[in-house]
Amino acid sequence: MRFVILHILCEGQTEERFVKEDLSPYLRQFNIYPKPILLLTSKKKNARGGMLSYAQAKRDLMILRRQYRDNDNERHLFTTMFDFYALPDDFPCFKESSHYSNIRDRISFIETEFAKDMGFDAFIPYIQLHEFESLLFVNITKLESDYPLSRTQIRNLKEETDIYGDPELINDSPATAPSKRIIKALEQNYNYNKVQSGAAITTLIGMESLLDNCRHFKEWVEQLKSLANKYD
Numbered sequence: 001m002r003f004v005i006l007h008i009l010c011e012g013q014t015e016e017r018f019v020k021e022d023l024s025p026y027l028r029q030f031n032i033y034p035k036p037i038l039l040l041t042s043k044k045k046n047a048r049g050g051m052l053s054y055a056q057a058k059r060d061l062m063i064l065r066r067q068y069r070d071n072d073n074e075r076h077l078f079t080t081m082f083d084f085y086a087l088p089d090d091f092p093c094f095k096e097s098s099h100y101s102n103i104r105d106r107i108s109f110i111e112t113e114f115a116k117d118m119g120f121d122a123f124i125p126y127i128q129l130h131e132f133e134s135l136l137f138v139n140i141t142k143l144e145s146d147y148p149l150s151r152t153q154i155r156n157l158k159e160e161t162d163i164y165g166d167p168e169l170i171n172d173s174p175a176t177a178p179s180k181r182i183i184k185a186l187e188q189n190y191n192y193n194k195v196q197s198g199a200a201i202t203t204l205i206g207m208e209s210l211l212d213n214c215r216h217f218k219e220w221v222e223q224l225k226s227l228a229n230k231y232d
Contacts, residue, residue, distance in 0.1 A: 133178035137167035
């Protein structure tokens, strides 16, 4: 049986930490071993993290593809964890995707065109709806563990966003994206620590709850498990 090594190109440190602390323990049950890699922002400065352009993402993925090859013991798969919020508009067919009124159809279209442009079967693109913090809204009151002085504001935030009925559908304007809502709720007492709190809160929520409540996220995880099973 070959080990399945899953290389996950992450947009930032929050996603990287989530992969290490939450996604990896879950996927290892299925003989999948994730390895998060941060996007390279500046080769000269060796700076990583932050999405600047599609060309940046494609470059990093192609480098990974050349660097890691299948052998008798390992099968290498590749994926991404990027936010749709502020996604660079040079992604394949990004502008054409605006023709879709349903956000899930739009994301699916972009991911399909992304996979086509990369051009290899071992790649499964994933774009988070709308951004990583959407996952926290599965149970946003868990934020109280990190920010106890903002308990009232967090409860109000929950009431405001419950109307969406789906954390992945909380919209992505500069004022109302999931992370912007959290920052606003906490600003009276705290500065929101995105990297530290992101994975800490998703850990408290638990992978099963994330999968049960975030359809697009679940589809990605199930696709990874399905593809990996082909190489048992």
